[in-house]
Amino acid sequence: MRSSPFARLDRRLAAAPDAGRIAFLRAQDFAHRGLWGGPVPENSLAAARGAIAGGFGIECDVRLSRDGTVMVFHDADTERLTGVPGSVAGTTANAFAALRLGGGEERVPTLAQLIGLIAGRVPLLIEIKTDTLAQTAPLCLAVRRVLEGYRGPVAVMGFNPEVGHWFASHAPKIVRGLVMTEHRDGRFRTLRDAIARRLAVKRARPDFLAYDVRHLPSPLPSALQTTGLPVLSWTVRTPEQRAIVAEHADRPIFERPHAA
Known part of the structure; x- marks a missing residue:
């Protein structure tokens, strides 16, 4: 891996x-949207x-229903996963139950x-899915309310840095993470993305x-990992990707082949 011009800053x-607060993140692998495949749907009970049963942590996605209920659901639209057209934001919890x-x-x-x-x-990672900035605070608040009184190991995370910012400001005791990928489409965009x-x-x-996992190793996670920040990696599906995680991250967020 090439040395980074940001190396001194990154650390x-x-x-x-x-260390005790985040130890559960390093204790086991995490099943991406649960252990699903074949007849078992993603993000289902x-x-x-x-x-x-397998002793794995669970990663799940959440969105807010029309009436403010936190639903375990990945897509903004309901059709792919349920066969019924509609938006999550426009569907009530009672309608979801059907x-x-x-x-x-x-x-x-x-x-x-x-x-x-x-x-x-087992530990739970909750990925907060928002499509607009306006959705962020209401969903973060709703998740915090659901977690009130829960004593199990749990963390929240999101691609949107406002998710981490909200929890750092309003619920700092809840472990929070940042989900990241990279864009390497030309020198200018690569620098801008960095x-x-x-x-x-x-x-x-x-x-x-x-x-x-497609962008490991990478200077930013490597630098932060040396400071004690755990690095999980998604979505790990092959032995080759597991080997990359073993060398450059702490634990995989994985999916098994559907035939397994």
Whole structure:
């Protein structure tokens, strides 16, 4: 890996979190959207049960329904996962309860239902999905309210640095992360992207990074890892990618082949 012109700056971008506070992030691998595949849909309670049975942490996605309920759901649109057209932001929690994931028996869970199932048995990573800046604070607040009183190991994260910034300001005891990828399409864009990623870290004040495995090794996560910041990596699907994570990150956020 080439030396970075930002090397000296990178090690100062984020303060090292308390080691005990983030130890659970390094303790096991994380199943991406639960342990799903075949008849088991992503982000379902069945996928969560599979991950719990395997002793894996769980990564999930959340969005806000029309009536303010935190739903465990990846897409902004409902059609791919339920077969019913519509937007998550325009669908009530009661309407979600009538939808089936992948045409099977599994329904779209709420975050409250998911943490009730997990009950602290395995760690949970909650990726906060927002498409506009205006959605960020309401969803972050709703997630915080769901997590009130929950004693299990849990962390929030998002691509949007405003997610980390919100939790640093309003719920600093909740472990927070920044999800990152890179754009390497020409020299100018690569430089602009490198600067933007560092500004995002500064804004988010993360306790950990979740970094795109396709871009490891990379100077920014490598520098932050040396300061004590955990680096998870997504989405790991092959033995080759697992080997990259073993050398350049702490733990994978993985998917198994559907036939496994």
